[in-house]
Amino acid sequence: MQENEPQNVAFYGSTLFVRSLFEEGVQHVVISPGSRSTSLTLAFSAHSGFSKHIGIDERSAAFMALGMAKSSGMPTALVCTSGTALANYFPAVVEAAQSGTPLIILSADRPSHYRGLGSSQTIDQLKIFGNYPVFFHEAGEPDGNERSHKRLRLAAAQAVQEAVAKGGVAHINFPFSKPFEPDNKFLKHIEFENEKRSRKPSPKYAKEIGPVEMGETFWSDLISAEKPLIIVGPTTPADRLEFITPLARALDAPILAEPGSQVPTSRHTIQGFDGFMKNPGNSEMLKADLIMRFGQQPVSKAVNQYLDRYKEVMQISFMNSNNWIDGSLTSHKQVTLNAPLQIPEVTGAADKNWLKKWKKIEKEFKVFREENLHPSTPITDGYVFSKITEIQPKKAFTMLSNSFPVRDMSLFGEFDGKEIHVNRGAAGIDGIISTAIGLSVSTERPGTLMIGDIAFLHDTNGLLLAKEVNQPLVIVVLNNGGGTIFRILPVHKIKDKYNTYFETPQKAKIAALCRAHNIDHTLVSRPEQIIPTFDKLIERKGVHVMECITGADESMSQRQSLWNYKINKG
Known part of the structure; x- marks a missing residue:
């Protein structure tokens, strides 16, 4: 069989892995040129179902992949050669891990017997990113064994599903020995086979979860607030916060939505708060009796100072299961949401002038801003x-x-x-x-x-x-x-x-x-x-x-x- 010929083994194993990635719904790959990663690169090149992008600088390539995943919520694959090429991914790995953005890193490596001998372009790549990835797998050298092929396919599925479910980086390390290049006829054969497989797949893990229903005690705390306030920091697609506006409507609460929160415009959203909340003398007029926080830690210094100034006010931090968000250390309760919050038929007890006050201040500040x-x-x-x-x-x-x-x-x-x-x-x-x-x-x-x-x-x-x-x-x-x-x-x-x-x-x-x-x-x-x-x-x-x-x-x-x-x- 052609796939078991020595020059084809690495390429064929890479092909099976790449096909499995595609079946799991991955659509984009960013490839940085290198020799040791030849088998992976050619496997992607032979599959027309992927959009291939070339980035010669691995740090830039990784951030490009981050941008793609940030908008789609699906992981982008990254391919690089061995050595410092992989290390250049580190800043983007940290950002992806901290922001809950899915990425899949596929690093070529030299076989283990080269390590510790001063061999060129050889570093210790095993778990190089420490605890930042949500999944790591050492693929082992290709051997053509059917069990090894099954493990490669499974590793691809694990990488995608873990990166999406946990919102972070999956890293798979591929040691390769020469030859890296397959027989040209076999390459053409794989390209032909892939064409039959390149229809857009339905990801196996795609399923709707929720919505999340909370108990009567929870809702009684919320609807009893006379001055409720919602604060939304930057979010990711995994945060599933489409319920924010209905929640604000039910409680008659103003929303302080920061850039990157993706909260839609409504009569509850407040603009200019980073200006008029900065002055400590303004705070008392805006003091809430319940603060609900969503998304990442706020960027605004004015908002963070407000949270610290009123740390005695009940603050509830809503977060997804992968990220604990309370950089200000001021939240009293934490609620984990793996799906949108179900809003029941409730009516809040907010002071009828509470939202009006925020809108009036917003309007006056905009006039002041325009004058400046x-x-x-x-x-x-x-x-x-x-x-x-x-x-x-x-x-x-x-x-x-x-x-x-x-x-x-x-x-x-x-x-x-x-x-x-x-x-x-x-x-x-x-x-x-x-x-x-x-x-x-x-x-x-x-x-x-x-x-x-x-x-x-x-x-x-x-x-x-x-x-x-x-x-x-x-x-x-x-x-x-x-x-x-x-x-x-x-x-x-x-x-x-x-x-x-x-x-x-x-x-x-x-x-x-x-x-x-x-x-x-x-x-x-x-x-x-x-x-x-x-x-x-x-x-x-x-x-x-x-x-x-x-x-x-x-x-x-x-x-x-x-x-x-x-x-x-x-």
Whole structure:
């Protein structure tokens, strides 16, 4: 049999594994070129059911895969060679684990007898990611045995089902000995066989769970609240929080939905809270008697300070079974949800003026914000956010970088009901461009990335993935010359150390970087250029960089003004 010939054994085992992945519903694979991974790479190349993407930098490739999985809720497969190639996945592994995003890592390795001998491109890859993966399997060297083939197929099923069910990373390590390349005729034979198998599968694990019904005591606590408040941090598809609006309606509660929460617009959602809740003098008017928390830990410092300030108020943290979320250590009760919450026919006892008060403050703050968001030169970060979110097409997604962009969206942007993605699992600035490209490829819709200059420079290798993008993707770079997020910290007052060690001013030529990657670049330095430039770029397919030169001092002054807003108590 052809599959048992020595040159075909590794490729055939890889083929059986890849077929099983497909049968479990995996559709995308990101491959980083390498020799030791040849058998896996050729197995994917021979299967037309997969969308194949090539990323030469493993760190960028992993974040691209993260972006794909973030939008679909299904794991993306990653293929790399042995050695440090695998280690470069680590930042994305941490983010995926912390944010509950499913990924499947398929790492080629040298056989065990090479380890510990100083052999080239050989490291200890067994459980290299420690406790972060939800599943690990050492495949062993291919041997052509039927039991080994069954184990490979089962390992694929385990990887997908564990990554989805537990919301995290599955890692399978494949030691390969030469030869890696199959006989060419056998490769063609497998391609022919795969064509008969490449119909879109129905995942075996797909099933509807729930809804979750809670008891009478639980609901009596909720409906007795006179000032209930719902706070929703960033979420993943596994969180299943479509019941948030019906819950708010039943309790007549305001919703503080952060960017990335995916909570739809309703009369209960409150905008601008990151501004008017910052001032401690405003808190007493907004003090709740019941706080219900969903999703990840809030990004907003104002919200986290509010949770800490009123830690004596009953706080219930609702979480999925894979992630314990209480970074503020203020929740009194924890409820695990594996499915949507069933809302019974109940009527809350909320004060009739409670929601009205929040809506009135929201309206007054928006007027105050508008008065402060005037066009100026240099442009402010906030002005860019206000204009971009105002004209962003409803069908388009937004990706927010960490540091100021994710915070500025809450402070300056209008994001009700819009699809917004964030990497808030570990909240690093690694791989932001690559994640946005993964989102673009997976959603097949226009998108916008809002990113600072330091985060942009941190992932310029992500620009190598631009060839994968077929829809418009506008990368709005807020270039204020350094890492100004540190200005909100006490270290900013240590002037003789701050500039060198924290803000790290940079003078990189972003336009030259774009030219080097054959990517369209437009420079914006005046406020009247923002809307026409963005309107033009969001209609053009491919990746476009819109570099906005903003003033760091002016932007901070504008933020401080909004943070110091005082609620009118009249």
